[in-house]
Amino acid sequence: MAVFEYKGMTAQGKTVAGIVDADSPRMARQKLRTEGIYATEVYLEKEHKRSRLSGDVSIDRFFQGIGKQDVAILTRQLATLLKAGLPLVTSLNALADQIDNARLKKVVTQVRERVNEGSSLGNALKEFPQAFPDLYVSMVHAGEASGALELVLLRLADYLESQVRIRKRIASALIYPAIMILVGMGVLSILFAFVIPKFVSIFAELEQALPLPTVILIETSNFVRSFWYLILIVLGLTLYILKRYKATPKGRELYDRLLLRVPVFGRLILIGTIIRFSRTLSSLLSSGVPLLKAMDILTAVVDNTVFAKAISLARESVTEGASLSDPLKRSGIFPPIVIHMIASGEQSGQLEDMLAKVSEIYEEEANTLTSTLMSLLEPFMILGMALMVAFIVVSILLPLLEMNQLVK
Numbered sequence: 001m002a003v004f005e006y007k008g009m010t011a012q013g014k015t016v017a018g019i020v021d022a023d024s025p026r027m028a029r030q031k032l033r034t035e036g037i038y039a040t041e042v043y044l045e046k047e048h049k050r051s052r053l054s055g056d057v058s059i060d061r062f063f064q065g066i067g068k069q070d071v072a073i074l075t076r077q078l079a080t081l082l083k084a085g086l087p088l089v090t091s092l093n094a095l096a097d098q099i100d101n102a103r104l105k106k107v108v109t110q111v112r113e114r115v116n117e118g119s120s121l122g123n124a125l126k127e128f129p130q131a132f133p134d135l136y137v138s139m140v141h142a143g144e145a146s147g148a149l150e151l152v153l154l155r156l157a158d159y160l161e162s163q164v165r166i167r168k169r170i171a172s173a174l175i176y177p178a179i180m181i182l183v184g185m186g187v188l189s190i191l192f193a194f195v196i197p198k199f200v201s202i203f204a205e206l207e208q209a210l211p212l213p214t215v216i217l218i219e220t221s222n223f224v225r226s227f228w229y230l231i232l233i234v235l236g237l238t239l240y241i242l243k244r245y246k247a248t249p250k251g252r253e254l255y256d257r258l259l260l261r262v263p264v265f266g267r268l269i270l271i272g273t274i275i276r277f278s279r280t281l282s283s284l285l286s287s288g289v290p291l292l293k294a295m296d297i298l299t300a301v302v303d304n305t306v307f308a309k310a311i312s313l314a315r316e317s318v319t320e321g322a323s324l325s326d327p328l329k330r331s332g333i334f335p336p337i338v339i340h341m342i343a344s345g346e347q348s349g350q351l352e353d354m355l356a357k358v359s360e361i362y363e364e365e366a367n368t369l370t371s372t373l374m375s376l377l378e379p380f381m382i383l384g385m386a387l388m389v390a391f392i393v394v395s396i397l398l399p400l401l402e403m404n405q406l407v408k
Contacts, residue, residue, distance in 0.1 A: 004028045008039040018096065019109050066104050066131050068167075072160035074104065079153035089116050107131055120144055135280060135297050142288040152287045159283045162363070166272050169370050174265065176374065180381040184388070189224075191392055196221040199396050210399050217395040253305045260306065260333075264373055271366045273304050274338060275359050277311070282355035292319060306333055324351070337361070 004025060007017045016037060022028035025042045032039045074095060081091035092112035099105040107128050114124035122141035125132040132140075136156060143152030200218055203210060210218070224231070245251035260266045280301050284294035295315040299308045310331035317327035325343035328334045338358055345354030 004042050004044055006032060006037075006039045006043075007041040008032060008037045010038075011036050019106050020113070066101065066107070068160050068164050070101050070104050071131060071136075072157050072164060074099065074108065075153050075160060076157035079150045079157060082150040082153065088121060104131070121149070133300070135284070135301055138289050138293065138297055139284060139287040142284075146288045155283050155286060159279055162279055162359070163276065166275055166363075166366065169272075169366060172370070172374070177377060177381060180385070184381075184385045187385070188388065191389075192221045192224045196392070196396070197225065203399055211395070211402070213391065213395040214399050217392060249305075253309070256304045256306045260304070264369075268366065268369055268373070269304070271362050271369065273302060273307050274334070275362045275366065277302055277307065278338070278355040278358040278362070282352045282359065285352040285355070291324070310334070 004022055005017070005019050006028065007015070009015055020028050020031055022031055025044075028042050029039050032042075077095055077098075078091055081094060082088065086094070089112060092108060092115060096105055096108045096112060099108060111121070111124045111128070114127065115121055120141075122137050122144055125140060126137045129137075139152050139156055140149070143149040146152075196217060200221065203214065203218065246255050260270055262269075277298060280298055281294055284297060285291065289297075292315060295311055295318065298311050299315075302308050302311060310328065310333055313331065314324060314327035318324055323343070323346050325339050325346060328342065329339045341354045341358050342351065345351035348354075
């Protein structure tokens with residue numbers, strides 16, 4: 001079945017445009033007529049000249065414009081429409097008409113067509129894994145099976161929105177020092193390449209020993225100017241080798257372990273991972289997804305291989321009849337409060353509620369830590385740059401002051 005774009009008019013004379021699945025342009029026109037749309041133009045959608053989206057290697061490019069925030073808004077709107085009593089196909093049709101994101105609009109249109117042809121919503125969404133991952137599809141399947149689809153969609157929307165907030169929080173904490181480091185490197189490069197060499201010629205005319213800071217500064221400047229290409233080559237090769245090593249299972253695990261040990265930032269990453277773990281598991285269990293299936297999904301959702309390995313080992317223990325808290329405790333990476341709350345939830349039969357409380361506790365800590373980090377980071381970064389600039393200024397002024405003393 002191909003994907004066609006169309007332009008047309010409704011019976012009320014309103015101009016409309018969109019996409020439709022059909023075997024041929026004639027069938028597309030017929031399908032549109034049954035929906036009360038009289039097509040004036042029907043043509044093959046250029047971006048979809050392939051048999052099925054889900055089987056094409058270039059599908060990632062199609063989904064580049066669909067973010068978690070877009071999917072979260074879509075999910076909440078769909079839950080609201082279903083809760084109001086609208087049928088699923090009608091709700092999807094209403095969403096397709098009002099979505100501004102062109103790529104997401106095309107996906108929703110095709111999901112609507114699949115559902116209209118008799119497919120369940122979960123199976124229709126499963127054909128677009130880059131937009132709707134296993135977590136999303138599994139919760140929708142559970143919601144359809146339990147008859148509480150709108151409630152599950154609301155939980156999904158809450159989960160996606162919380163993930164967006166966490167990502168933004170971590171990114172805001174990491175992007176500032178990265179920008180400051182780049183700016184500092186740029187300033188130092190200009191000083192070493194253009195400013196310092198002008199003073200070197202002056203110092204060369206002095207027939208006296210230069211102060212140690214000035215010697216260090218001149219030698220560093222000469223080295224950078226003479227071997228800058230070697231520095232770039234070595235830096236590039238180092239980054240390439242590290243990237244290749246990180247792509248291996250051992251390299252990725254080592255990278256993730258070292259990342260968790262970085263002062264302050266490692267704690268922030270740990271908190272973000274625990275929030276994702278607890279929020280995801282709570283949402284899955286609350287939606288009726290079995291624990292073992294939920295843990296399978298968790299290994300893909302948690303992007304830290306150290307945690308993913310611990311969850312995988314815990315799943316094996318749970319399969320053998322053990323509790324969830326015991327293998328997580330043996331892993332040594334989950335904080336004691338998380339272990340105690342999970343154990344309490346297992347004993348009381350309220351594991352999903354306890355996991356939700358864990359995520360709330362750590363979200364508060366993440367907010368506090370991020371605020372503290374941002375308030376302390378700026379003065380420390382400015383102080384570091386000021387010390388470097390001060391060293392350069394002192395190194396330049398010292399021989400000039402000594403020359404002035406000799407003149408007197």
